[in-house]
Amino acid sequence: MSEFPTTARVVIIGGGVVGASTLFHLARAGWTDCVLLEKNELTAGSTWHAAGNVPNFAGSWAVMNMQRYAAALYRTLGEDVGYPMNYHVTGSVRLAHSKERMQEFERVAAMGQYQGLDMAVCTPAELREKHPFMETHDLKGGLWDPLDGDIDPAQLTQALAKGARDGGGRIERFCPAVGLDRDGDEWIVKTHKGDIRCEYVVNCAGYYAQRVGEMFKPFGGRTVPMVVMSHQYFLTEPIAELEAWTREKGHKVPLLRDVDTSYYLRQDKSGLNLGPYERNCKAHWVTPDDPMPEDFSFQLYPDDLERLEYYIEDAMARVPILGTAGVSRNINGPIPYAPDGLPMVGPMPGVRNAFEGHCFTFGIAQGGGAGKVLSEWIMHGQTEQDMWAVDPRRYTGYADHDYTLAKALETYGHEYAMHFPRHAWPAGRNKRLSSLHGRLEKAGAQFGAYNGWERANWFARPGDDTSEEATQTWDRNGPWAPRIREEVEAVRDGCGMLPISGFTRLKVEGPGAREFIDGLTASRLPGPGRVGLAYFADDRGRIVTETSVMVHAPDDVGLITAAVAQWHDAEFFRRQAPQGITVTDHSDEVDCLLVTGPKAREVLAPLTAGHDLNAPWLSVSMTGTVAGQEAALVRVSFAGELGWEIHAAPEAMPPIWDALLAAGVKPFGMWALNAMRIEKGYRAWKGDLSTDYTMLEAGLDRFVKLDKPVDFPGKAALLAEKQAGVKKRFVTLLVDAGDHDAPYMSTVFHDGEVVGETTSGDWGYRVGSSIALGTIRADLAQPGTEVQINIFGRLCPAVVQPDKPLWDPENERLKA
Numbered sequence: 107m108s109e110f111p112t113t114a115r116v117v118i119i120g121g122g123v124v125g126a127s128t129l130f131h132l133a134r135a136g137w138t139d140c141v142l143l144e145k146n147e148l149t150a151g152s153t154w155h156a157a158g159n160v161p162n163f164a165g166s167w168a169v170m171n172m173q174r175y176a177a178a179l180y181r182t183l184g185e186d187v188g189y190p191m192n193y194h195v196t197g198s199v200r201l202a203h204s205k206e207r208m209q210e211f212e213r214v215a216a217m218g219q220y221q222g223l224d225m226a227v228c229t230p231a232e233l234r235e236k237h238p239f240m241e242t243h244d245l246k247g248g249l250w251d252p253l254d255g256d257i258d259p260a261q262l263t264q265a266l267a268k269g270a271r272d273g274g275g276r277i278e279r280f281c282p283a284v285g286l287d288r289d290g291d292e293w294i295v296k297t298h299k300g301d302i303r304c305e306y307v308v309n310c311a312g313y314y315a316q317r318v319g320e321m322f323k324p325f326g327g328r329t330v331p332m333v334v335m336s337h338q339y340f341l342t343e344p345i346a347e348l349e350a351w352t353r354e355k356g357h358k359v360p361l362l363r364d365v366d367t368s369y370y371l372r373q374d375k376s377g378l379n380l381g382p383y384e385r386n387c388k389a390h391w392v393t394p395d396d397p398m399p400e401d402f403s404f405q406l407y408p409d410d411l412e413r414l415e416y417y418i419e420d421a422m423a424r425v426p427i428l429g430t431a432g433v434s435r436n437i438n439g440p441i442p443y444a445p446d447g448l449p450m451v452g453p454m455p456g457v458r459n460a461f462e463g464h465c466f467t468f469g470i471a472q473g474g475g476a477g478k479v480l481s482e483w484i485m486h487g488q489t490e491q492d493m494w495a496v497d498p499r500r501y502t503g504y505a506d507h508d509y510t511l512a513k514a515l516e517t518y519g520h521e522y523a524m525h526f527p528r529h530a531w532p533a534g535r536n537k538r539l540s541s542l543h544g545r546l547e548k549a550g551a552q553f554g555a556y557n558g559w560e561r562a563n564w565f566a567r568p569g570d571d572t573s574e575e576a577t578q579t580w581d582r583n584g585p586w587a588p589r590i591r592e593e594v595e596a597v598r599d600g601c602g603m604l605p606i607s608g609f610t611r612l613k614v615e616g617p618g619a620r621e622f623i624d625g626l627t628a629s630r631l632p633g634p635g636r637v638g639l640a641y642f643a644d645d646r647g648r649i650v651t652e653t654s655v656m657v658h659a660p661d662d663v664g665l666i667t668a669a670v671a672q673w674h675d676a677e678f679f680r681r682q683a684p685q686g687i688t689v690t691d692h693s694d695e696v697d698c699l700l701v702t703g704p705k706a707r708e709v710l711a712p713l714t715a716g717h718d719l720n721a722p723w724l725s726v727s728m729t730g731t732v733a734g735q736e737a738a739l740v741r742v743s744f745a746g747e748l749g750w751e752i753h754a755a756p757e758a759m760p761p762i763w764d765a766l767l768a769a770g771v772k773p774f775g776m777w778a779l780n781a782m783r784i785e786k787g788y789r790a791w792k793g794d795l796s797t798d799y800t801m802l803e804a805g806l807d808r809f810v811k812l813d814k815p816v817d818f819p820g821k822a823a824l825l826a827e828k829q830a831g832v833k834k835r836f837v838t839l840l841v842d843a844g845d846h847d848a849p850y851m852s853t854v855f856h857d858g859e860v861v862g863e864t865t866s867g868d869w870g871y872r873v874g875s876s877i878a879l880g881t882i883r884a885d886l887a888q889p890g891t892e893v894q895i896n897i898f899g900r901l902c903p904a905v906v907q908p909d910k911p912l913w914d915p916e917n918e919r920l921k922a
Contacts (some may be wrong), residue, residue: 110299111276116140116484117295117302119283119318120310122153122641123259124463124468126266126458128308128484129275133760135481136272141302142267145282148401149263149310152469155439156259157339157381159361159370160471161198162223162251163214165525167851168294168495169448169472170214174221175476180257183474187269188427188659191261196373198254198361199233202246207366209846210524211249211579214850216853218251220860226250227899235258236360238351239425253535254361254634256372259470266477275285286321293459306484307732308461309454313442315464316399319454326456327350331445331505332465333514334398336388336407338438339381339416342431349376357553358839365522378428382417383521392511407438421435441467445513445534447521450498451476452483455673458681462498467521488644499673504537504558513634527849528563528777529577530554536563539866540607540697541756542763549773552586556671556776559608564589564775566569581845582869582876586777594781594871596746601703602774604764605743605759608669609698612653612676613662616687620660622655626682628801628810628818631657637726637740641809642678643820645798647827651675652791668791669693697756701747702781704919710750713762714739723921731764745779746786746913748922785870786879787838793850794836794865796877801825803881805836805909834862835887836879837905841867841895843876848895848902854882855894855901861886864895872913878904 115137116126121144124243129142142149160177164170184191202208215225228250230242236250267277278299285296288308295302309330311318319330352358354375361372369382390407391398394880411433422429444450444465449472452608463480466472479496482489494500516533530553537558540546546553551562552572554681564586566572596602614623623640624631632638632655640655644865653675666676671764672693680689701710716730717739726738735758743749752762767773780790789795794804801810802824812825841848844852848867853860862882870877886893889908894901914920 110278110590111141111302112300114139114276114302114304115143116306116308117293117304118142118308118310120151120312120314120464121148121277121279122151122310123149123263123266123473124466124476125229125308125310126263126270127268127473128264128310128463128480130273130431131477131481133270133273133485135485137481141276141278141304142270143281143283144277144279145296145401146403147279148277149260150265151314152260152439152441152466153263154404155310155406156470157379158256158259158262158470159372159468160257161254161468162218163200163227163249163254165210165214166448166495167217168491168493170217170221171491172475172479172496173376173471174223174475175478176472177253179474180262183262183265183269187272187858189261189265189268191265192255192258193255194358195253195255196358196360197236197250197252198363199228199236199240200249200365201233201364202248203244203366204246206524206578206580207763208246209898211247213849213852215249216896216899217851220851220853220863224252239348239359239427240362241424241688243424251621256361257470262470262473268690283321285323288325291459306459306461308463308480308484310463312464313440315442315462319577322454322457322460327460328455329507330450330462330464331501331510332442333389333511334391334440335443335518336390336410336438336512337381337441338410338436339379340433340436341379341413342377342428342907343434344376345378345427345431347427347430348373348378349441352376353521362425363522364421367417367420369421371421371428377431377434378425380418380428383518384412384413384417385519386413387467387515388413388519389511389515392507402440409436409438411436437601443467443514443518444519445510447499447517448478449496451479451496452493452498453677454554455499455546455677488646488797492792492798493791494796497674499668499677500670509537511536518663524578526578528579529585531573532574536560536609540605541759542605545760545763546773551775553775554776557608557672559669561607562605562773562775563777565773565912582843582847590778590781591871593772593778596772597703597747597774597778597782598872599704600772601705601709601770602772603703603763604700604702604774604776605763605780606642606698606700608693610667610669610672610675611681611692611696612665612667613690613692614665614687615662615690616685617661618684619663619687620657622683622687623655623663625816625818628824629821630811630814632724633654633657635726637724637742639809641801643801643805643818643824645796645823647802647818647820647823649795649799649804650797651678651807652789652795669917671791677905678900695755696753697759699752699759699762700749701752702743702745702747702773704748704922706747706749709766709771713765713769725823733762734787735762737762742789743920745782746911747790747919779867781871782913784868784879785872786911787879789879790866798828799881800824802832803834803836832884834881835884836881837887838907839878839880839893839895841876841878841902841904841911843867843895843897843902843910844900846879846897847876848897852878853896854880854904855896856883856891861893870912877912882906884901
């Protein structure tokens with residue numbers, strides 16, 4: 107046995123499938139000086155009792171990418187590393203009981219087609235041909251994925267471990283990490299066998315990730331927002347009829363998921379494996395009287411089959427042969443859950459050179475892709491595809507234990523639920539309330555959570571249907587539609603106001619603060635008394651973030667970014683700030699109220715003092731009052747009308763609101779704002795603006811100053827891209843969309859060929875049409891080009907528009 111390693115480039119904590127995959131991908135990329143620590147044997151946590159299903163299906167583009175990569179990796183892994191594995195690619199059927207479910211399947215099948223997957227939407231008769239033991243009389247149809255299946259989790263992990271070792275990676279079993287320290291830029295990982303000095307540490311500790319995360323708190327970390335759920339599945343005794351069919355056909359029946367009832371059912375040898383996600387689910391180790399044990403390796407919870415009775419009965423009605431055999435074994439084991447049920451893969455919030463790869467509810471399906479993504483983060487500081495959907499920084503300080511537990515219980519119980527565009531899950535709400543919250547409620551606000559902040563989405567009138575059930579539709583129209591129209595028309599014709607709580611507000615201060623920001627952005631910074639948009643790229647020229655910038659002085663720069671970008675953007679600037687430059691967060695100190703519409707100036711005039719309402723568009727007035735309250739005015743409007751953002755202390759906002767309401771200003775919500783910003787072609791962060799696109803592909807040419815003397819990140823890549831010719835171009839499309847607008851990542855076709863994707867879509871009430879923003883092949887990005895967008899299985903005609911806003915194309919109303 108070789109000596110214990112005392113140095114390494116990377117130390118990975120946790121020897122499940124994700125930790126092993128990360129070590130494997132690092133080794134395969136040539137990072138051989140890496141060590142994985144496992145407190146017991148490999149697979150001792152959730153991996154050993156995992157069912158091992160390997161679907162491609164995902165409602166998230168990023169997660170589908172991760173799972174698609176993993177499934178492809180597994181199909182050749184055993185041969186590649188010389189470790190035989192049981193991997194059954196059986197295909198799968200997902201069942202639909204409703205029109206809405208069929209629409210979801212159409213959407214995911216189109217996403218899969220774009221990623222090279224051959225998913226097919228099926229009739230009930232076609233489903234029966236795939237799975238002969240299934241009752242189909244009550245189904246609308248389903249989805250077939252020929253590449254779905256199941257794999258042995260232990261064999262998979264050992265194959266990844268073998269590949270990692272063969273590539274130079276080191277695995278230390280029975281060697282828990284017991285502490286951390288820092289020495290300059292180095293980590294010191296403490297174990298009972300000795301200390302390891304390293305550059306990077308990765309928390310892949312599975313359901314122990316929160317405990318491991320506590321070790322990072324002295325170095326800027328936070329409590330990991332996760333809880334441990336109890337997941338049960340059981341295996342039946344052999345079923346003679348199934349055994350005979352398998353012998354005759356030479357393969358297993360496809361994996362079946364009844365997602366509306368909420369279970370999967372797959373063949374396991376000659377029996378069946380039933381795994382429900384029950385509404386009456388249970389979390390463990392979440393109260394003081396039920397502490398997490400020091401070691402739960404290769405252990406299970408006591409059986410609790412009573413929770414599953416409804417699902418067992420339903421599954422027996424769906425596949426009657428299930429009821430012909432007894433239960434041979436029940437597995438009730440711990441699996442970690444983040445609030446939204448998606449894993450956390452990426453930089454550890456607040457901690458330099460530390461990463462996370464945990465909270466996998468489908469760790470076997472995602473482990474191969476997660477190792478790829480984590481290795482990219484570690485080696486390059488960026489990933490091939492945008493992975494914000496699983497980035498740990500998507501949850502900020504509001505995600506405390508109570509919130510996380512409530513959301514995890516809700517998410518587990520609705521694991522297969524559809525995520526409708528107007529629907530919000532009710533658990534874990536009211537974590538952050540603005541000083542206007544009571545007034546918004548009184549005005550009829552229907553709220554949505556934005557980085558924990560409750561913002562008004564729309565304002566209901568008495569008698570409007572505000573039930574959760576009403577929002578469970580893919581249709582554009584619902585009780586909100588006439589109200590959104592009224593709100594938009596009020597902004598178009600008069601004056602409206604929108605409270606925007608929770609903007610991320612960063613101060614960059616210190617000698618050379620302006621030069622620091624100027625050296626990072628591709629954009630030209632505004633002059634004194636002005637505000638401007640600035641875009642920041644990675645070294646590939648891809649979009650990292652967008653901020654509004656106000657340069658108050660050479661050593662004082664203010665940045666305003668999206669609410670949900672709070673930890674992401676703060677870390678982006680702090681990580682690169684030189685000695686003497688500080689980046690501080692002041693998001694809670696100031697609130698914002700947008701007042702906009704052609705009558706905004708005459709409404710504000712009698713209420714303001716010390717502000718010049720005739721100052722031009724993009725001007726900033728820092729000192730003055732509104733309704734007797736100290737407030738700054740910034741002349742911008744994301745709605746695309748004459749308007750000002752009022753920035754003031756939270757306690758100043760109620761009297762300002764009251765004065766504006768008394769002046770006849772109509773409240774409007776985020777949904778109306780989204781409709782209006784799409785009419786203007788304004789981009790949204792992590793939809794239209796992400797690291798999936800370069801700045802030139804995203805149509806940000808006018809903000810990219812390639813003649814700047816400073817070599818900002820991405821400049822060389824953007825110059826090379828411009829010289830070679832941009833391959834994709836951002837476009838605005840008018841769409842004959844019927845009752846639905848184009849969701850994120852809807853596939854765009856031209857002459858039967860995939861040529862691009864949408865990044866957002868909505869109805870434009872001022873222009874009277876459905877609108878989609880997106881990117882398509884550059885040669886097609888000419889006004890008048892006719893394309894088709896796959897919207898829930900229907901190819902909808904769409905026409906490329908000129909490269910200017912649909913509403914007020916010359917910005918005359920905005921600059922009035």
